[in-house]
Amino acid sequence: MYVAVKGGEVAIQNSHALLAELRRGDPALPELSAAQIHAQLRLAVDRVMSEGSLYDPELAALALKQAAGDVVEAIFLLRAYRTTLPRFGYSVPIETTRMRLWRRISATFKDLPGGQILGPTYDYTQRLLDFALLAGTPVPPAPRAPAATTAGLCPGVLDLLDREGLIEPQPLSAADPEPIDLTREPMRFPAPRAARLQNLARADEGFLLALAYSSQRGYAHTHPFAGEVRFGSVEVEVIPEELGFPVSIGDVALTECQMINQFAGSARQPPQFTRGYGLAFGHSERKAMAMSLVDRALRAPELGEAIESPAQMEEFVLSHSDNLEASGFVQHLKLPHYVDFQSELELVRRMRAADTVQQSES
Amino acid sequence: MLQDDGIAAVLTAPSRQTWMRLLSRAPLQMLEAYLADLAGAQPRWLRRPESGLVMVQGRIGGNGERFNLGEVTVTRCALRTDPERVRCEHVGVAYVLGRSARHAELAATADALLQDPLSRARLPTDLLTRIAEGLAERQAAQDEKARATRVEFFTAARESVGEPTEPPPS
Numbered sequence: 001m002y003v004a005v006k007g008g009e010v011a012i013q014n015s016h017a018l019l020a021e022l023r024r025g026d027p028a029l030p031e032l033s034a035a036q037i038h039a040q041l042r043l044a045v046d047r048v049m050s051e052g053s054l055y056d057p058e059l060a061a062l063a064l065k066q067a068a069g070d071v072v073e074a075i076f077l078l079r080a081y082r083t084t085l086p087r088f089g090y091s092v093p094i095e096t097t098r099m100r101l102w103r104r105i106s107a108t109f110k111d112l113p114g115g116q117i118l119g120p121t122y123d124y125t126q127r128l129l130d131f132a133l134l135a136g137t138p139v140p141p142a143p144r145a146p147a148a149t150t151a152g153l154c155p156g157v158l159d160l161l162d163r164e165g166l167i168e169p170q171p172l173s174a175a176d177p178e179p180i181d182l183t184r185e186p187m188r189f190p191a192p193r194a195a196r197l198q199n200l201a202r203a204d205e206g207f208l209l210a211l212a213y214s215s216q217r218g219y220a221h222t223h224p225f226a227g228e229v230r231f232g233s234v235e236v237e238v239i240p241e242e243l244g245f246p247v248s249i250g251d252v253a254l255t256e257c258q259m260i261n262q263f264a265g266s267a268r269q270p271p272q273f274t275r276g277y278g279l280a281f282g283h284s285e286r287k288a289m290a291m292s293l294v295d296r297a298l299r300a301p302e303l304g305e306a307i308e309s310p311a312q313m314e315e316f317v318l319s320h321s322d323n324l325e326a327s328g329f330v331q332h333l334k335l336p337h338y339v340d341f342q343s344e345l346e347l348v349r350r351m352r353a354a355d356t357v358q359q360s361e362s
Numbered sequence: 363m364l365q366d367d368g369i370a371a372v373l374t375a376p377s378r379q380t381w382m383r384l385l386s387r388a389p390l391q392m393l394e395a396y397l398a399d400l401a402g403a404q405p406r407w408l409r410r411p412e413s414g415l416v417m418v419q420g421r422i423g424g425n426g427e428r429f430n431l432g433e434v435t436v437t438r439c440a441l442r443t444d445p446e447r448v449r450c451e452h453v454g455v456a457y458v459l460g461r462s463a464r465h466a467e468l469a470a471t472a473d474a475l476l477q478d479p480l481s482r483a484r485l486p487t488d489l490l491t492r493i494a495e496g497l498a499e500r501q502a503a504q505d506e507k508a509r510a511t512r513v514e515f516f517t518a519a520r521e522s523v524g525e526p527t528e529p530p531p532s
Binding site for chain 2: 049050053054055056058059082085086087088089090091092093094096097100101102103110115116117118119120142143144145146147156158170171172173176177178179180181182183193194195197198201202233235236238240242243245246247248249250251252256258275277279281
């Protein structure tokens with residue numbers, strides 16, 4: 001419990017001014033623009049959009065600038081801003097099979113229709129610091145290769161396994177139920193997979209990464225293979241209330257991961273592969289991959305697996321995945337707890353005093 | 363989805379969905395250059411430009427049940443064209459990604475004008491073609507740069523394949 005404190009207005013104002021000055025840094029250097037952040041720190045922008053759960057690169061870049069590069073603070077700013085906007089409705093479900101690809105790889109099939117497209121990746125860099133960037137050397141344009149008009153569009157890798165019946169079918173009921181929306185309703189346990197995925201899509205990347213890693217090291221048995229990772233742009237369609245037909249209103253960048261996992265089978269099902277799914281705004285490969293592993297681990301009850309590890313415990317995972325909530329609760333400890341602490345202090349003193357009396361009496 | 367519409371199809375008989383898709387992706391400067399004069403100083407608003415959120419839905423595994431992924435900013439508006447100015451009266455609607463009220467306004471103006479053959483004639487004939495060409499260029503650049511990174515992985519086969527790796531037991 002904390003009790004309201006008064007005063008400190010001037011100090012707080014001055015703190016704001018100091019914060020602004022330090023954010024700006026050396027005035028002899030040119031100021032960074034949101035457009036520059038958007039263009040040149042695209043992966044930071046993508047992370048802020050992904051965990052801020054709001055796709056707007058300009059706002060995410062602005063948030064990063066305002067937060068002096070603190071990603072979690074920038075996510076907070078973006079989440080706060082979104083609460084000021086009205087909700088127009090829901091999109092038509094996006095079709096990731098129609099993604100215009102920048103990148104698409106599979107670790108399970110060497111030759112696949114559409115090919116392996118490395119795209120812009122750090123995977124094959126040597127992680128040596130590039131001192132040329134200190135000097136600001138101009139970057140030559142990337143090479144091009146002739147592509148068919150539909151080169152960007154290709155079906156998913158898992159369809160190959162699906163056709164042979166070697167992977168669990170994707171359940172799709174004819175009713176196509178409206179999924180729960182965690183921005184409108186609280187999380188309830190046990191949570192349907194759609195609710196878990198919404199939670200994971202906005203979850204902290206570091207938290208998901210650690211859980212995913214734990215599942216690989218033996219805390220939950222996911223036996224994963226990266227069936228497919230793709231990054232590119234997807235059209236967003238809405239059905240405006242005044243028109244009644246779908247209209248494509250723009251493109252968003254997305255990263256999708258289809259994880260393939262071993263499954264020994266059960267009384268009802270023959271041995272087959274199972275699926276874990278990850279989808280995130282922007283170029284967020286680590287996030288999408290970690291998400292797909294955690295998604296699969298959380299499916300333990302559905303697949304009749306024993307729940308023994310943190311990554312499988314949905315209440316543990318989903319209640320602690322949000323970095324805004326986590327950061328808020330951890331950092332609220334900085335707020336004045338003077339009265340609270342005084343009472344604790346008083347209590348400890350009284351206990352010690354009682355102890356001393358007891359000892360002297362015995 | 364209309365992703366594969368060729369430019370030729372746009373030229374001949376564009377559907378309303380086709381032009382709305384193109385207008386949502388047009389660079390603002392291009393819309394200004396083509397439409398600023400026709401937009402008029404005081405549009406008759408049915409719905410003033412407003413920015414809000416649309417929750418993007420995905421499907422589990424790409425093709426399963428729906429789930430809510432996250433929101434996007436969208437700006438929308440609806441207006442009625444001024445018959446004095448453009449000799450027709452139609453309702454133009456725009457929904458565009460992002461927060462540009464001006465983009466929505468110009469897109470809605472074009473949407474209204476494109477609905478009537480008479481007023482369509484007042485639009486620069488190459489507006490949609492120019493937008494479609496610009497979009498096609500951007501997409502081709504992406505496709506071609508991605509294509510240049512297409513890789514053929516070879517499974518490294520041992521040179522000794524087919525030969526005994528150890529001397530036969532004597």
